[in-house]
Amino acid sequence: MEQTERTELVDASRMHEVIAQVLMALGVGDVDADVVAEVLVEADLTGVDSHGIHLLFMYVNRLESGQIRVDSEIQVLDDSGSTVWLDAGLGIGQVVGIKAVDLAVERAREFGVSAVSVREATHLGALGIYTRRAAQAGMICLCVQNGPTVVPPFGGTTSMFSTNPISYAIPTRTHPTIVYDIATTAVAGNRLLLAKRRGDESIPEGWASDDHGRPTTDTEAASVWNLQWFGGHKGYGLGFLVEVLAGVLAGSSYGRTEHTSSETQGRERVAKGFTFIAIDPDRFIGSEEFARRTDELIDDVHRSETAEGVDRIAVPGEFEAERRAQRLRDGVPMSTTVIDEIDEIARGFGTQTLR
Ligand SMILES: NC(=O)c1ccc[n+]([C@@H]2O[C@H](COP(=O)([O-])OP(=O)(O)OC[C@H]3O[C@@H](n4cnc5c(N)ncnc54)[C@H](O)[C@@H]3O)[C@@H](O)[C@H]2O)c1
Numbered sequence: 001m002e003q004t005e006r007t008e009l010v011d012a013s014r015m016h017e018v019i020a021q022v023l024m025a026l027g028v029g030d031v032d033a034d035v036v037a038e039v040l041v042e043a044d045l046t047g048v049d050s051h052g053i054h055l056l057f058m059y060v061n062r063l064e065s066g067q068i069r070v071d072s073e074i075q076v077l078d079d080s081g082s083t084v085w086l087d088a089g090l091g092i093g094q095v096v097g098i099k100a101v102d103l104a105v106e107r108a109r110e111f112g113v114s115a116v117s118v119r120e121a122t123h124l125g126a127l128g129i130y131t132r133r134a135a136q137a138g139m140i141c142l143c144v145q146n147g148p149t150v151v152p153p154f155g156g157t158t159s160m161f162s163t164n165p166i167s168y169a170i171p172t173r174t175h176p177t178i179v180y181d182i183a184t185t186a187v188a189g190n191r192l193l194l195a196k197r198r199g200d201e202s203i204p205e206g207w208a209s210d211d212h213g214r215p216t217t218d219t220e221a222a223s224v225w226n227l228q229w230f231g232g233h234k235g236y237g238l239g240f241l242v243e244v245l246a247g248v249l250a251g252s253s254y255g256r257t258e259h260t261s262s263e264t265q266g267r268e269r270v271a272k273g274f275t276f277i278a279i280d281p282d283r284f285i286g287s288e289e290f291a292r293r294t295d296e297l298i299d300d301v302h303r304s305e306t307a308e309g310v311d312r313i314a315v316p317g318e319f320e321a322e323r324r325a326q327r328l329r330d331g332v333p334m335s336t337t338v339i340d341e342i343d344e345i346a347r348g349f350g351t352q353t354l355r
Pocket of ligand 1: 048050051123124125126127128145146147163164165166167179180181182183184185186187188189191313314315316317318319320
């Protein structure tokens with residue numbers, strides 16, 4: 001989101017404090033509240049506004065209703081060294097996510113490759129925050145997460161899948177870490193929700209259909225239950241893999257089948273599965289050489305010829321790294337509507353506000 005007359009710049013540390021204080025007022029421990037605040041603010045700093053502070057509305061609602069459980073414990077269902085299977089007991093997604101990715105890194109360092117799969121998890125937010133963390137610890141890392149039944153299979157009208165995000169991150173030496181992080185639908189559901197909350201007049205073509213399955217660019221008419229896959233059958237095929245790795249493999253709900261203790265199911269499903277896969281490049285050409293060659297590849301990409309009308313070629317994560325540095329320095333441009341709404345929540349808890 002670029003800064004317009006409808007946005008204001010807010011300091012990242014202030015955002016962190018506001019989020020953490022609201023969560024603590026809801027009974028979340030200070031360490032866990034800090035983890036959630038860090039993940040949300042990182043999303044806003046890197047420009048993934050759809051998964052930043054505005055999600056506080058959803059989390060407050062889910063914590064108050066008990067859909068996300070504040071005091072649940074993570075259970076180890078299986079630990080075979082390079083593979084670990086966990087049950088998150090519907091605990092706070094970010095807290096479990098950071099523990100799971102750190103475990104994946106630790107085990108990949110020990111065994112060369114690792115997979116950590118988690119059932120009864122909740123929303124992780126922007127997956128790239130976790131994969132970047134693993135890559136900055138030296139690992140190539142992949143993450144997938146599934147969720148509520150809001151997207152029909154390609155060519156269908158029965159919603160069975162979530163927006164099924166996938167992210168990978170790759171260590172570099174001098175360039176910013178490569179971070180690829182996408183929903184396999186044309187757009188993440190939260191981006192459509194944010195466009196609706198901001199009152200945007202239109203959305204790009206191909207994001208979503210209306211309630212009757214007709215493609216639309218009208219923000220109001222666009223249905224969050226009718227999001228479209230990116231690249232038609234290609235995005236759908238990748239989204240299907242996400243459903244298997246995050247749903248079936250993790251022992252979570254998948255498609256229209258529920259495997260959860262949560263009462264909210266189907267479209268309202270809060271329980272999600274996720275899986276991290278980490279590879280230690282040191283077991284192949286060596287960490288140093290791997291990072292050097294990745295840098296070389298990035299340099300080649302940067303030096304390559306641009307198509308007409310294009311002034312710059314980038315690699316995944318590059319724009320986000322630049323945005324992060326700029327926003328840390330100048331503040332995060334936030335919609336005044338979102339600021340008003342967050343401050344209303346904070347005032348309700350008697351905690352610090354953004355303004
Ligand atoms: N946890 C969940 O359940 C869930 C569900 C859906 C989406 N999400 C999150 O939503 C977020 C947004 O997803 P999205 O689909 O809107 O992402 P997007 O379409 O904005 O794509 C972002 C990715 O594309 C790369 N990119 C963009 N322009 C580029 C260019 N010119 N050259 C090279 N790379 C470029 C970026 O570096 C980034 O990796 C992600 O963080 C995702 O994890 C989470």
